[in-house]
Amino acid sequence: MHILDIIKSVFNLQNTDIELIPLKQGMTNDSFIFSINNERYIIRVPGINTEKIINRHQEYDVYQAIKDEEFVEPLIYIDRDKGYKISKFIENSHTVNPKDWNEINACLKRLKEFHSQSHRVEHYFDVFEHINYYESLMPNASKYEDYKETKKNIESLEPIIENLVKDWALCHIDAVCDNFLVTENQDVYLIDFEYAAMQDPDLDVAMFIVYSLFNRQEIDRIIDIYFEHQATPLKRYKIYSYIAIVGLLWSNWCEAKQDQELLNSSYAQQQYNYAKTFYQIVFDEARNLPEFCELVDSYA
Structure with missing residues (x-):
């Protein structure tokens, strides 16, 4: 009522x-x-x-x-x-199908256009602050036995990211396929701005990736689409770093929700896997990149 x-x-x-x-x-x-x-x-x-x-x-x-x-x-x-x-x-529309690359192309184009606008708000999304906040909402210690080690590894990426961020814009933060609608006229709408804040647009690209559980080959394809095949190796490893970071963010979010069905889902497990796997990719591979090497070695 x-x-x-x-x-x-x-x-x-x-x-x-x-x-x-x-x-x-x-x-x-x-x-x-x-x-x-x-x-x-x-x-x-x-x-x-x-x-x-x-x-x-x-x-x-x-x-x-x-x-x-x-x-x-x-x-x-x-x-x-x-x-x-x-x-x-929004009539005659559907959420983006993460298996349809034509639709993925369309929504990444829309996301990039949104980032290019001059929208501004007074708040920003501190991803590391939110990792800690969601952790504080957990009723018990993390279900993952190696959580402390994983978190320490993710935290080691913070100063690296801080030295790589160049542009700030209003970002969706929850830029996942379910928050894009495609109409029968092929117009693409962004919906549900609950988490939106000022941030680095590259973070939104990582957000788009982790929700739909893309593998590394698909991830590289998404990066190529968004950056129109102009992404430098440095940019690619920066987004890999974000994937690791937001993987832990949403893993903690799942634990904070205290929903057993969600917590035991493939989504929750894959978020934690992203944190571990892409941290290791950055740590192992980025040191071979001159622009990244000094930062990785300084904070490893």
Whole structure:
């Protein structure tokens, strides 16, 4: 009933009957479709403990910054405190298929265009701070026996990354295939800006990669697409470093959620594997790259 009250208040309705149709149960929210005057909308309902993970005031600021952006979800209403959100339903669309390289090309192009805009907010996403924060939310020690060693390795990448970051822009942070919609006209929309903040756009490329569990060959292909085959070896190892870092980030996020089904999923395990595997790739291979060698040796 509370959800219906919100809808009626936003649309100034009195006795209208509204049917809520479940759309999806996400990792942090639930979504429902409803119709008013033959127009369809989506209401997002924050999940349990979401307030510990998402800063709704910051999300509100992001939506204000991007409100004139053509290819983001058409926002109708957002609650700055509790996180309820209503947007227009994008008809005849579907989430990007991570196995369809034409769709991957299209959404990486859209992501790059979004990064090139001059959108600005006052907050930024500190990935290492979030790693520690999600760790603090874990009810017990990590399920992974070598967690302390893995975290120490990932932390050794921080000063390297800090010396490589060049550009800052408003980033989606959760730039995963599920947050891109492709219409029948092949327009691509970005949706769900819960985590968005100022950051290095290369981090968004890593975020896109880890969610869909791409292997290294596919990862290199994605890097080539985004950078139009102009990525230097230094850029490639920088993104490998980000893959390792965000692998631990989302692994900790999974443990912080305290959801056993999620924690035992292939997604959660693969995030931790990304942290270990791509740290080792950077450590073993990047030292052969002159531009990277000095940084790796200094902080190994």
